Amino acid sequence: MDFKLHNTDDRSGARTGEITTDHGKIKTPIFMPVGTLGSVKGIHQHELKEDINAEIILGNTYHLYLRPGLDVLEQAGGLHKFNGWDRPILTDSGGFQVFSLAENRKLTEEGAMFRSHIDGSKHMFTPENVMDTQRSIGADIIMAFDECPPGTSSYEYAEKSLGLTQRWLERCVDRFDNTKGKYGYSQTLFPIVQGCVYKDLRIKAAEHAASLNRDGYAIGGLAVGEPTPDMYEMIEVVNQVLPENKPRYLMGVGTPINILEAISRGVDMFDCVMPTRNGRNGMIFTSEGTLNMRNLKWAKDFTPLDTNGTSYVDSFYSKAYVRHLIRSNELLGAQICSIHNLAFYLWLVREAREKIDEGTFSEWKKIMVEKLGRRL
């Protein structure tokens, strides 16, 4: 994997760049749709390419390991072949499941023992076997196995947790560097910087990660219950330490506003379930603010879903029709809103790139943040 930094904004930390992988290039800043189980929920691969313009999507190690399982993925020739997505893929390691499925796992120095949420069977995830699993899945960018502690963790716990994450990271690097990709193209490993909302822990974590000299770095453990200003501060702190010439990936974030704020603090990559999950639940994001498509006020609004939207669903379907679909629990409603939201997120980062290159990012961001916060 290669990263070229293009332009940096004078008045903020925002920058544009380009990542090159064996499955193609990615312009940064970028938003990556989440496809946990090898599918971006409700979205065809051709829609991801043609309507949404996704350049890279995510998969999840924990979920893909449980279903369909590594034997299937290996026989398929890796996830790209299995799901027909020939552009880059990034897999999360299962570290987030350490957080989200906390009730179903036990942490030890060795790793995390998960009780499957599907059938209750036990599965030990270690830094080593998570690397192996991600080799089998075959993502272009794979993530270190970490503990994602809650945003409300005490300093004491955060420090202890970070220690574990750092030891795991070294084991991940070790294993990764001593194994090879299974399908003939190269993979790269991103460390994840933890440390909750504690500045000194974040700095320590970022320095440690940077010392491992990888192709890119992730900031994890944010948007998990801590106040938003704390999140922004941690991003700043970490990005002051991480090398400038490597991409920075803010994991799991976020709202359109979060993304602009993070871009202005030097983040290059994002992923979040929000556009798809909220879309399925009838909420859409637009450049003028958010809309709850269930609301009565759209019942007889036959204007296009989003006149400023860039995808075909925006001009083809009316608000009234989408409201009807969502309220009637029609699958098409969830699909339309998901396509719209993803297309909007990709538009947002595309626009941000343009503004950064033009040198007008800061002014544009200010106006956008105000508009994005509105509720229509």
Added chain:
RNA sequence: GGGGAGAUACCAAAGUGGCCAACUGGGGCGGACUGUAACUCCGCUGACUUCGUCUUCGUAGGUUCGAAUCCUGCUCUCCCCA
């Protein structure tokens, strides 16, 4: 014509003397959702001058300290037999 069952809030459906302004679904309205156990979850849903008051359980009376619940008349609905 004979026999039987039943009428509860927008719908369905509990409740069969006080803990009932009335369980539970659905529907309606609103909200939440941030490396996806999520087409999910959470509120509200008789009225009002809302830590209280008023009017409700087909309808008109009655019994009782007290009735959606018991009794009588009426109206309507459904089922079975002819």
